[in-house]
Amino acid sequence: MIYKDIKMKDVLFNNHILLSVIERFGINLGLHEKTVEEICKENNINLEVFLTILNLHINNKYKPLQIYNCDYIIAIIQYLQKSHQYYINEIYPNINYNIQLMHEANNSSEILMVENFFKEYTTEVDQHFNYENDIVFPYITNLFDRIKHKQNVDKSNNYSVNIYKEHHDDIEGKLDDLIKLLIQHIPQKNDRKIRRKILFDLFDLEQDLNIHAKIENEILIPIVERMEIKFKNR
Amino acid sequence: MKIIYNILIIEPSIIIQEGLSNIIKSVNNNIVVTVTDSLSDCCKFNTIDFNIVLLNPILLNNCSITFNKFTTQFNKSHLLGIISTIYNRNFYCQFNDYIYINDNKELIKNTILKFLTIKNKKKNISENILSKRETDVLKLLAQGKSNKEIAEALFISIHTVVTHRKNIGRKLDVKSSAAMAIYAVANNIIDINDSLK
Numbered sequence: 303m304i305y306k307d308i309k310m311k312d313v314l315f316n317n318h319i320l321l322s323v324i325e326r327f328g329i330n331l332g333l334h335e336k337t338v339e340e341i342c343k344e345n346n347i348n349l350e351v352f353l354t355i356l357n358l359h360i361n362n363k364y365k366p367l368q369i370y371n372c373d374y375i376i377a378i379i380q381y382l383q384k385s386h387q388y389y390i391n392e393i394y395p396n397i398n399y400n401i402q403l404m405h406e407a408n409n410s411s412e413i414l415m416v417e418n419f420f421k422e423y424t425t426e427v428d429q430h431f432n433y434e435n436d437i438v439f440p441y442i443t444n445l446f447d448r449i450k451h452k453q454n455v456d457k458s459n460n461y462s463v464n465i466y467k468e469h470h471d472d473i474e475g476k477l478d479d480l481i482k483l484l485i486q487h488i489p490q491k492n493d494r495k496i497r498r499k500i501l502f503d504l505f506d507l508e509q510d511l512n513i514h515a516k517i518e519n520e521i522l523i524p525i526v527e528r529m530e531i532k533f534k535n536r
Numbered sequence: 537m538k539i540i541y542n543i544l545i546i547e548p549s550i551i552i553q554e555g556l557s558n559i560i561k562s563v564n565n566n567i568v569v570t571v572t573d574s575l576s577d578c579c580k581f582n583t584i585d586f587n588i589v590l591l592n593p594i595l596l597n598n599c600s601i602t603f604n605k606f607t608t609q610f611n612k613s614h615l616l617g618i619i620s621t622i623y624n625r626n627f628y629c630q631f632n633d634y635i636y637i638n639d640n641k642e643l644i645k646n647t648i649l650k651f652l653t654i655k656n657k658k659k660n661i662s663e664n665i666l667s668k669r670e671t672d673v674l675k676l677l678a679q680g681k682s683n684k685e686i687a688e689a690l691f692i693s694i695h696t697v698v699t700h701r702k703n704i705g706r707k708l709d710v711k712s713s714a715a716m717a718i719y720a721v722a723n724n725i726i727d728i729n730d731s732l733k
Contacts, residue, residue, distance in 0.1 A: 410722075411721050411728035412718050412721045412722035412728075414728070415714075415717065415718045415721060415728070416718060419714050419715065419718060422714065475711050475712070476711075476712055476714075476715070478710075478711070479710040479711055479712050479714075479715035480715070482708070482709050482710050482715070483710065483715055483718055483719065483722075486708075486709065487708065487710075487718070487719045487722055487723065488718070488722040489722065
């Protein structure tokens with residue numbers, strides 16, 4: 303469990319996986335002896351949201367605090383958007399590149415198919431993220447602004463978080479298929495090192511996406527549902 | 537290769553635990569016995585495939601929900617009741633067999649031996665290999681054919697095609713048709729040129 307008084311460097315020594323998470327919060331390394339709280343203050347980060355997300359990443363049994371305060375919503379959305387950028391700009395291109403290298407090493411039909419499989423998967427993920435970036439997040443930000451400024455309901459917009467909830471399909475299924483293919487079903491030929499690299503990246507990504515979905519389903523959606531009720535009852 | 541049999545005893549009385557454990561170990565040398573005195577500890581053993589699990593129903597506190605949880609957790613093992621007193625009859629019918637605490641040594645050994653020789657309920661490897669019919673379905677599936685087209689080509693109903701697809705997915709442990717097609721090519725079930733048609 304990570305608390306606000308723990309030194310940030312110790313958090314990372316014990317959980318190196320969090321390196322990419324703190325990066326998404328805009329924290330630079332060279333942490334010296336600063337505590338989590340100090341780092342958050344320095345970088346203008348919401349401490350509660352930061353702690354919740356960090357703890358979710360290191361403990362899969364961690365139950366997010368009931369941070370049903372709509373003031374947190376913007377910080378959460380920012381993190382989710384940063385994560386989208388991280389996946390799209392860095393992780394997916396990197397895996398894609400490595401799959402190409404794997405194809406060079408093991409020039410078989412099945413690896414070519416894996417290459418296409420991953421491309422199709424990336425396109426699906428793109429659509430999924432775009433929907434959130436273009437429709438869901440602006441809707442929530444707008445709702446938040448209206449509540450904050452005590453404005454009235456925007457009658458032209460029939461959108462509600464329920465629609466999002468119903469559309470929110472998982473993007474981990476195909477990733478899992480890919481892992482199964484590479485471990486169970488496709489014989490190894492000349493591609494040991496690169497396949498291992500790809501698998502490490504896929505497992506990391508799968509874990510990260512699981513947490514990402516957890517933040518959306520267990521934190522974001524419940525807060526927005528409450529905001530909607532609050533807004534309607536005004 | 538030596539086959540190891542894993543047996544779990546869940547029994548609150550230390551005397552019964554130790555006695556039973558010793559008798560079971562004397563059946564043969566390949567038995568590993570794990571002992572616990574409470575049901576709540578069972579989750580620790582999730583990762584081990586036990587061939588036989590022995591449970592004293594006294595630990596269920598007459599609660600059928602607890603019992604259902606228990607049978608679900610160990611649905612791949614043979615379940616034997618350790619009978620030390622009188623219980624609700626509902627708890628009897630779900631065990632595969634019983635060991636009574638006044639059974640003699642030979643009887644206990646025979647009961648254990650009987651369940652060691654019966655194959656474990658868990659899936660064996662051959663079940664993971666596709667049947668002839670599933671392979672036929674997979675071939676067409678990998679060529680991008682729809683359920684309807686597959687049904688017509690193989691003279692079976694669409695419903696049967698769907699069932700075969702489900703079973704293929706379960707056996708290969710993948711969900712998407714695209715992944716199934718890659719499996720088919722990687723394992724020489726079809727040629728890549730067929731899959732691209």
